Amino acid sequence: MKRREFIEKTTASAALVGLGLSLSSFDSTTTKQLTILHTNDVHSHIDPFPADDPRNANKGGVARRAELIKSIRKENPNVLLLDAGDIFQGTPYFNYYGGELEFKLMSMMQYDASTIGNHDFDNGVDGLLAQMPHAKFDFICSNYDFTNTVMNGLVKPYKVFHKQGLKIGVFGLGIELEGLVDKRMYKETVYNDPIEIAQDMVAILKKQEKCDLVVCLSHLGYKYRNDDPKICDLKLAELTEDIDIIIGGHTHTFLEKPTIVKNKVGNEVLVNQVGCYGINLGRIDFYFDRNKNKIAEGKSIVV
Secondary structure (H helix, E strand, O other), X not given: OOOOXXXXXXXXXXXXXXXXOOHHHOOOOOOEEXXXXXXXXXXXXXXXXXXXXXXXXXOOOHHHHHHHHHXXXXXXXXXXXXXXXXXXXXXXXXXXXXXXXXXXXXXXXXXXXXXXXXXXXXXXXXXXXXXXXHOOOEEEOOOEEOOOOOOOOOOEOEEEEEEOOEEEEEEEEEOOOOOOOOHHHHOOOXXXXXXXXXXXXXXXXXXXXXXXXXXXXXXXXXXXXXXXXXXXXXXXXXXXXXXXXXEOOOOOOEOOOOEEEEOOOOOEEEEEOEOOOOOEEEEEEEEEOOOOOEEEEEEEEEO
């Protein structure tokens, strides 16, 4: 086996955004860098696509992703590795192992947190519960109330991570399950309005926890038709405040770089999603000056 069997490349030039600042205005001796790596909708794709696949030949695969993550952590130890849901369903690995392999491999890659997608209920809340011991990372979802289910107490509404003196608050949002998932699968799980919950979470993370960065792990979907009333990531960004970045899933949207959206008070929010099946790894680098002003550099890396 060759030492490196993947080619790291970007699908677009990185975009520097945020607060009208440029990276050159930051003092390199005092600047702190935080790297957020993320995936979404991997759907049990453990192996890379075969060489004869008509669309994704030789792309993806857990081993390649793990090596890429390892190389980035060597470059910068201040890394958060996140997933935006739909870990399950899509290959025989899930049909046979029920999610055990997916959680074990994510744990080996040292994921920090994931939110919960609709397909993560495909073996029901009991099937999800059965695999939880294999996950050595946190599940974060703020708007699913699991109180009257076997998952009660196993999913956090938010978590604060500490990196190089920075406080990063992460909360999660899931899509409405009614009409999308068989009621027998999610049972008494209650879906709460994501906009209201998001503002509740942000109030906690910004005002109480004093976080320097607020991240939303979303499985709401990037965008829908204009006449579709469903809340999507772009609407979430527009209708809320104090979220710095929305890392999304569900719609399998391939973005070359993060979308910049103005929130309800005119500040910039980054919205990103990297397609599906582990083909891409999202990377967002945040740079903080001594006053905690920040800019971000984002790109999508083909695995």
